[in-house]
Amino acid sequence: MQPTVRALMVQGTTSDAGKSVLVAGLCRVLARKGIQVAPFKPQNMALNSAVTADGGEIGRAQAVQAFACGIEPTVDMNPVLLKPNTDTGAQVIVQGKAVQDMDAIGYQGYKKFVLPSILDSFSRLQQNFETVLIEGAGSPAEINLRENDVANMGFAEEADVPVIIVADIDRGGVFAHLYGTLALLSESEQARVKGFVINRFRGDISLLQSGLDWLEEKTGKPVLGVLPYLHGLMLEAEDAISVEQVTKVAKPLQVVVPVLTRISNHTDFDVLRMHPQVNVHLVGKGQPLPAADLVILPGTKSVRSDLAYLREQGWDRQIERHLRLGGKVMGICGGYQMLGEMIADPNGLEGDAGQSPGLGYLPVQTVLEPEKQLKQSHGTLTLPGQAPVAVRGYEIHAGVTSGVLPDGAPVKLETGQGPVAEGVIGLEGQVFGTYLHGVFDLPEACDAILTWAGLSESQTPDMAQIKAENIERLADAIESHMDLAAIWPAWHAVFESADKKE
Template sequence: MQPTIKALMVQGTTSDAGKSILTAGLCRVLARQGIKVAPFKSQNMALNSAVTKDGGEIGRAQAVQAQAANIEPTVHMNPVLLKPNTDIGAQVIVQGKAITDMDAIGYHGYKKVVMGSVMESFGLLQDEYETIIVEGAGSPAEINLRQNDIANMGFAEEADIPVIIVADIDRGGVFAHLYGTLALLSESEQARVKGFVINRFRGDVKLLESGLDWLEEKTGKPVLGVLPYLHGLMLEAEDAINSQQVEAAEQQLNVVVPVLTRVSNHTDFDPLRMHPQVNLQFVGKDQPFPPADLIIIPGTKSVRSDLTYLCEQGWDKQIARHLRLGGKVMGICGGYQMLGEHIADPDGIEGPAGESEGLGYLATSTVLAKQKQLKQTTGSLTLPEQETVPVRGYEIHAGVTSGVSADAPVQLQDGPDGQLGLDNQVFGTYLHGIFEQQQACDAILTWAGLEATQTPDFDLIREQGIDRVADTLEQYMDLAKLWPQWAEKFTAEKSTDY
């Protein structure tokens, strides 16, 4: 009888090697075969987060991976989430709840404490699922972070699970990445590595074969798959901003998003990137705004400091000019707070305690509170001269905003949300994910000036992205070698046609 592998860990030679996507794809591959599978990432550092049904906060990548596994996400799929609020500090979220802020040195020591929560969550998932696909963080070869490690080999050793290592050939130096990463591991860590995966390959695989043979001979580890570059793949990014867009239609709405220093949940804009009638442009430091129909101020982990940054960039003046010329402005979460008259942080929730004047376009004021609002919600959206449409999304914010009218444009399960201002040129809301529903996206783009909107089905696009990754893994990976107990499920003929 073949041994049962209760978990498999995906580690990478670098950040953005493909760990998140590979984990999602493996979850979908196993779920297709009727295998109960769940994703897991012990420690995630990202400002893109999701809210579980029970009001916990986890990394968005784990929420997408849960979708790939056809299950509801829970806080135990990402027991430690770090949300940076300075260059050396972050909010520490354990099993879905924010517990404190720590600097890098303080957290390094705290890891040996939080390992108990990590193993508790992992154990709960193992009790419920046949197997777990575990995603590592960064690289296991980061020697300076080896002590008290809970994210890579430190976790793999504690949980006693096998590992595969993925590298991105598109970066160059793929054999050095794989060979060097393995060489920097301890003997026991090397022993649990079951093989390598090469990601984002373009060209004729025959030109790679001599390198593959060399790598297998030198390391004694098999190359489990060479995955082709998937052009136009749509899956939500774990943290880095994705500026890829679909081919544009003739009629377009120009949308500009300023990139704040602690921009959060920029996955809000993925449906706009995938919209053929939208030209979405992210504007970074020292860059002026290009001509726009709609400016959207995104969420941020540090609203007062990013409001200062926005003004230092001169973007406040550009927003004012844009409004004088008749353009529209929208704010989401922290961006919504900035559009109001006043922001106070009396307890220093997001930085030094103090108060800031807002941009003043909405008749609202916000006070940051210790208790963070975390919830999934549904409701309706009514914008001027339009019919009411349904909305759904999630809220993640420390702010309590006053001045919201009873007839606010967004009506949610527990009350009104958001506000319109400046003769309906300005709109703010706390609702993340508001562009993901076709009707709501249509309504906002119509309000911003787009005629004859044709918003695609974003839920379908995301599902197609997950399925595309799973199809690729089934075609190009030796899955039977990873799960010998299910070998008969993965006996389809493999392709090497790139």
């Protein structure tokens, strides 16, 4: 029987240092060694979220990490999720369910009250798995956030777990990041740091050796691995989106996505970015919408305020012109609501109470209600002139939309009690709205939407296969370039057979 190693926490010197990716890769390494492992992130701040099978909401990164483990995600894997709805406030989700909106100062005081829920979720995972891989948030050296910390060293101390710290050398200043982060920790926190990992290294590692020797001498901590820069690695982003992600190669179909201020679940478009026949243009503030075949209005955490923002940018008039010229428009979740006739928020769930006129292209009205809809869904999609195809996705929305006509709805969702109508086609087939995030993920559904948008003989890649291949590639790199036996000495026999690449 293998010895039990209870947990390991991965913290980073900065946001986007590689914590999520490293945890996903380590999860796959352990899983393919036959070790029962689960991911855990005490507190996550992200607008990319996932729905668990039991109807809870967690950060999307933890769903990807669960996939790497070969298990279904649960709310315990991310017991606190913060979804920003303003520059200073966020919706607080605890163990999968929305609790309330809080500003940053209010949440600082609330953290001590949410810690028992975090520890409760962590305890359940430890009871059901041999080990738990924990992801920190941001940096443990953010002095202003250390009081009542539940995301980094505060949790590590409370749960008594060892820590490794990862830094991104591609950003520059990697030795200062690692040395400085360790120096800003307390003595007890420093003691639980077992070593460092340097991420995204390019070039000849011999040129780095003097720096590694210096770091180990100055800190007394080993460098446990130097991971190479993996070109083209495709894993779902935890939150950040770059408006620079514009493909320059000429391709048959042009898709434009206006980047709203609170854009959510932009991972919806990952399959389009990977599509060999599609250019995806992410358009930011102050930029006009370029000529396109298809404009997609994405989901957003703040629908009415982002609808006002869309109008401020003049994108509403540009969409109107796009439709006059025969282009297609699609809305997903909040974007779907915007395409309707009206959005009402009588309870002030996303800002000031009131209602806003929609863009008016779909004959539906939406009212935001306190109980959020959270569910995984599957069924069929039927677009004009096409046969039904399978579709799968998930729903995360506070809006209740009326005006959907069962006979004309493009999506029929299976409920166990017969199909339920979802979504709307309008403007003589030019506009399509749906609540389904992930609507492009099944190749047949993506092919149908792109055919509707004007693409001939669409060749959608299999994103599930691509994700699995990328996670395997990441795990291979970790096994080759990290001293796993030093991290988990009790599992030395498990790792000693791994081939090490120089």
